[in-house]
Amino acid sequence: MDDTDPPVGHLRAEAMTMNIDRFHGQQITADHPDYDKARALWNGAIDRHPRLIARCSEIADVVAAVRFARDRGLEIAIRGGGHNVAGTAVCDEGIVIDLSAMRAVRVDPDRGTASVQGGALWGDVDQQTQAHGLATTGGIVSHTGVAGLTLGGGLGWLMRKHGLTIDNLLAADVVTADGERLRASQDQHPDLFWALRGGGGNFGVVTSFEFQLHAVGPTVLAGPILWDAGDAGQVLRFYRDFVRDAPDELGTVVRFGTVPPLPPIPRELHWRPVVLVGACYAGPVEDAEAALRPLRAFGQPLLDLIAPTLYVNHQSAVDSTVQHGWNYYWKATYLPELRDDLIDVIVEHAFACASPRSYAVMFHLGGAVGRVAEDATAFGNRQVAHAITLDGVWQSGEDYAEREIAWTRRLFAALDRYRTGVYVNFLGADEAPDRIHDAYITGIYDRLEDIKTRYDPDNVFHHNQNIRPRAQKGAGSLTAAR
Numbered sequence: 001m002d003d004t005d006p007p008v009g010h011l012r013a014e015a016m017t018m019n020i021d022r023f024h025g026q027q028i029t030a031d032h033p034d035y036d037k038a039r040a041l042w043n044g045a046i047d048r049h050p051r052l053i054a055r056c057s058e059i060a061d062v063v064a065a066v067r068f069a070r071d072r073g074l075e076i077a078i079r080g081g082g083h084n085v086a087g088t089a090v091c092d093e094g095i096v097i098d099l100s101a102m103r104a105v106r107v108d109p110d111r112g113t114a115s116v117q118g119g120a121l122w123g124d125v126d127q128q129t130q131a132h133g134l135a136t137t138g139g140i141v142s143h144t145g146v147a148g149l150t151l152g153g154g155l156g157w158l159m160r161k162h163g164l165t166i167d168n169l170l171a172a173d174v175v176t177a178d179g180e181r182l183r184a185s186q187d188q189h190p191d192l193f194w195a196l197r198g199g200g201g202n203f204g205v206v207t208s209f210e211f212q213l214h215a216v217g218p219t220v221l222a223g224p225i226l227w228d229a230g231d232a233g234q235v236l237r238f239y240r241d242f243v244r245d246a247p248d249e250l251g252t253v254v255r256f257g258t259v260p261p262l263p264p265i266p267r268e269l270h271w272r273p274v275v276l277v278g279a280c281y282a283g284p285v286e287d288a289e290a291a292l293r294p295l296r297a298f299g300q301p302l303l304d305l306i307a308p309t310l311y312v313n314h315q316s317a318v319d320s321t322v323q324h325g326w327n328y329y330w331k332a333t334y335l336p337e338l339r340d341d342l343i344d345v346i347v348e349h350a351f352a353c354a355s356p357r358s359y360a361v362m363f364h365l366g367g368a369v370g371r372v373a374e375d376a377t378a379f380g381n382r383q384v385a386h387a388i389t390l391d392g393v394w395q396s397g398e399d400y401a402e403r404e405i406a407w408t409r410r411l412f413a414a415l416d417r418y419r420t421g422v423y424v425n426f427l428g429a430d431e432a433p434d435r436i437h438d439a440y441i442t443g444i445y446d447r448l449e450d451i452k453t454r455y456d457p458d459n460v461f462h463h464n465q466n467i468r469p470r471a472q473k474g475a476g477s478l479t480a481a482r
Helices: 006-013 035-039 059-072 122-130 146-152 190-196 229-244 285-297 311-315 340-350 367-371 401-414 442-455
Strands: 026-028 052-055 076-079 095-098 105-108 113-117 169-175 181-185 205-212 219-228 250-258 273-281 307-310 327-335 359-364 386-394
Touching: 035 052, 035 095, 052 059, 059 095, 059 169, 059 205, 105 122, 113 122, 122 146, 122 311, 146 205, 169 190, 181 190, 190 442, 219 229, 219 285, 219 311, 229 250, 229 273, 229 285, 229 340, 250 285, 250 340, 273 285, 307 311, 327 401, 340 359, 340 401, 386 401
Parallel strands: 052 095, 076 095
Antiparallel strands: 026 052, 105 113, 113 205, 169 181, 169 205, 219 273, 219 307, 250 273, 250 359, 327 386, 359 386
16 A cells, blocks of 8 residues: 555645544544554455544444534445455545444343444354354354444354344444434334344444344364365255255355365365365254265265364354455355256356465355245345355455456356345445345335435445435435435
8 A cells, every 4th residue: 555645645634634522432544653554454455545544432432423424524434344345344535433443242141142342253252152152143254244244134154043143133223324322123213123134334333233142062063075176066966955955053155266275184285176065063963963974975075174163163264265455356146056057157167267265155045044034124035045256366466356357257147147136245346336236125125225214314324335315316326425
């Protein structure tokens, strides 16, 4: 990040005027030594320069920051974990309301609930809840932010047994576009509570979440099995039949790409193209062994690392394969059950990337996810079989960008006739507002527009996968409309 960039010089010149009164957190402007670190996101391809990063220490700071930004007509971005691939957690020229210092997790083991602040990461939650043998559905990478994942829906290893993250959300504390504090639940502001469960960051700054917890672990049977990429077609055909009748306790993820150089993996397999099926059984280990036996016996695996492991360790097992600061370009879609012709398309394209860090990942849904009514929350594609992300990845200084973006787009185009919507959290930076409708069925999107109009009629919170209030339909670009 170059200090001579024109935006930085301009922002440094005005830094003295950017100060929020009665703000108890840290205010970081372009002249601050931590400015570049504070504006950096998980996706290193995002390079934006806000005027002020307001790192909040309490809810009153969030209120003050929202009102400060509104009084000055500033763009607002909201940062929880900063993990969203589209980079919506930081904006140019405006203010970042940064919750990353608000990471407290309080567990009530008697009630089986957890209160989680808006800047927490899933690793924070898992560490605290697993101390009591409890968990709720969270992301599959421990440095994913709780807020962003939850507000978009929440896919994870436990979703087939315990539902999406939003299906376990009991209440949320919200700062609205007017700087007011609200509690949203089934009994308080139920319309807002409905919208928060899948509608993204459109409706306010969520400063804390209350989750229902479930008995999980602390030891689970989990891990990956690897087959050579040349066996991918046969593996997927078996996998299709295997998961069709899988118990709800079994969560699986399929990954297409090279073998990352992780400590448990023999050196001779590092960077070899493979199809990998990761599994986690949310139930007794003895039941898990029976459920996974057919998968482990199929074909000639290169490596089987499924074993009893601590759930909290499984949740962080792939953290190093998706590091902060790498460059990411994503396309994503939902897919139906894996027909033979769809399998052929995936196998033909999935291994054609150039960067050894690129991959495609497919999540198996169903189970408890599909048993919730389509209109019970704002997550609107509950009957799909799979969600797939096509992830071009390269490090700074590597000459892969054009090739990985092209590979991702080719594979996405090849899947066009099978596509059935998209998970809103997987939308990339160049896809809004065109694909936002794909994330919601018609009735849900219309209802979200109504609630957006009620709680944020001026579209103050628009630096997201934006659902515009009705007065602004058809106006401007994602970040221009106000």
